[in-house]
Amino acid sequence: MSLPVDLEAVARQYRGFAVATRGQSACFEEWSSGVAGDEEVLAWIAALPRGKQQPNLVFAAARWNGVAAPGPYAGLRAALLSDGGAVRATILERRTQTNEVGRLATLVPALARVAAEAGPLALLEVGTSAGLCLFPDRYDYAWPPLGTLAGSGGPVLTAPAEGPLPVPAGPLPVAWRGGIDVAPVDVRDEQAVAWLETCVWPEQDERRARLRTAVRSPARTRRRSRRVTSSTSSTSGSPKPAGTAPWWSSTAPWPCTSTGPDAPGSSGACAASSRPAAAAGSATRAATSCRR
Ligand SMILES: C[S@@+](CC[C@H](N)C(=O)[O-])C[C@H]1O[C@@H](n2cnc3c(N)ncnc32)[C@H](O)[C@@H]1O
Numbered sequence: 001m002s003l004p005v006d007l008e009a010v011a012r013q014y015r016g017f018a019v020a021t022r023g024q025s026a027c028f029e030e031w032s033s034g035v036a037g038d039e040e041v042l043a044w045i046a047a048l049p050r051g052k053q054q055p056n057l058v059f060a061a062a063r064w065n066g067v068a069a070p071g072p073y074a075g076l077r078a079a080l081l082s083d084g085g086a087v088r089a090t091i092l093e094r095r096t097q098t099n100e101v102g103r104l105a106t107l108v109p110a111l112a113r114v115a116a117e118a119g120p121l122a123l124l125e126v127g128t129s130a131g132l133c134l135f136p137d138r139y140d141y142a143w144p145p146l147g148t149l150a151g152s153g154g155p156v157l158t159a160p161a162e163g164p165l166p167v168p169a170g171p172l173p174v175a176w177r178g179g180i181d182v183a184p185v186d187v188r189d190e191q192a193v194a195w196l197e198t199c200v201w202p203e204q205d206e207r208r209a210r211l212r213t214a215v216r217s218p219a220r221t222r223r224r225s226r227r228v229t230s231s232t233s234s235t236s237g238s239p240k241p242a243g244t245a246p247w248w249s250s251t252a253p254w255p256c257t258s259t260g261p262d263a264p265g266s267s268g269a270c271a272a273s274s275r276p277a278a279a280a281g282s283a284t285r286a287a288t289s290c291r292r
Pocket of ligand 1: 097098099100101103125126127128129130133180181182183184
C-alpha cells in the first residue's frame with residue numbers, strides 16, 4: 001500500500017509499536033498492525049496534533065471510552081471512525097502516564113549500597129507520577145534465586161536475578177523523599193488512578209494488580225502534593241536533611257519544556273547521572289513532596 005507522506009509517518013509509528021508490543025500484548029500488537037494497514041483510521045489519527053498520535057495514548061483513550069481490550073481490532077476501528085468527539089477529547093485532554101513500583105526491585109540493591117556507605121537516603125525522583133516509587137522502604141523484596149529482604153510489612157516485589165547482586169542485609173533507611181512531575185497524579189483522585197490503570201497494557205494483569213496494591217498502601221496517606229511555579233525550586237521549603245545521602249532518579253524525558261512532555265523536542269532520554277541539578281531545576285512545574 002502506498003500512502004501519502006503524513007499517513008505513512010503515522011503508519012510507521014504504529015508498525016513500530018506492533019513490534020514493541022510483540023510478546024507483551026497480543027491485543028495491542030493486533031491493533032497496531034490493524035491501524036498501520038488501515039488508511040481511514042490512519043487519516044483519523046493524522047488529524048490529531050502530532051504529539052497526540054502515539055499508539056499508547058490513542059489506545060488508552062479508546063479503552064477509556066469503552067472499547068474492550070483485549071478485544072478485536074474491529075472494536076477500535078468502529079470507535080475511532082464513529083467517534084462523536086469523546087475519544088478525541090480524551091486524547092487531547094490526557095497524556096499517557098504510568099507508575100511502576102516493580103522498578104524498585106531493581107533499584108533497591110543499589111540504594112542499599114549507597115545507604116551502607118553514606119547513611120540515610122534523601123530520595124528525589126524526577127518524573128514521579130503518583131510518587132509510588134518514593135517508598136522503596138515500604139516493600140519486601142525477592143530476588144530469586146539470590147535472596148530476599150523482608151520485614152517492611154508491605155507487599156513483595158520480585159525480580160529474578162543473576163550475577164553478583166548485593167542483596168541488602170537490612171531495611172532501607174530513608175530520611176527524606178520528594179518527587180517532581182509536570183503532571184503529578186493525586187492518588188486520592190479516583191479518575192486519575194483509573195486513567196493510570198487504563199494506561200497499563202490490557203494483558204498485564206500482574207502490573208495492574210501491583211499498581212492497585214501500591215495505590216492502596218498506607219504510604220499514600222502520608223503523601224501530599226503541591227504545585228510550584230517554574231521559578232520556584234521544587235524542594236524549597238523541604239530541604240534535604242543534613243547527613244543524608246542524595247539519590248537522584250529519573251524516568252522522565254529530559255530536557256523539560258514549558259509546554260510539557262508532548263511538546264516537540266522534549267523526548268530525549270534523561271541524563272540522570274550527569275545532569276541532576278540542571279534537570280531538577282528545570283522540571284519544576286509541579287512537585288510532590290513526601291516526608292516520613
Ligand atoms: C513513564 S512515567 C514514570 C513514572 C515513575 N517514575 C515510575 O517509574 O513509575 C514518566 C513520568 O514523567 C513525567 N514527566 C514527563 N516529562 C517530564 C518533565 N519534563 N519534567 C518532569 N516530569 C516529566 C510524566 O508526567 C510521568 O509522570
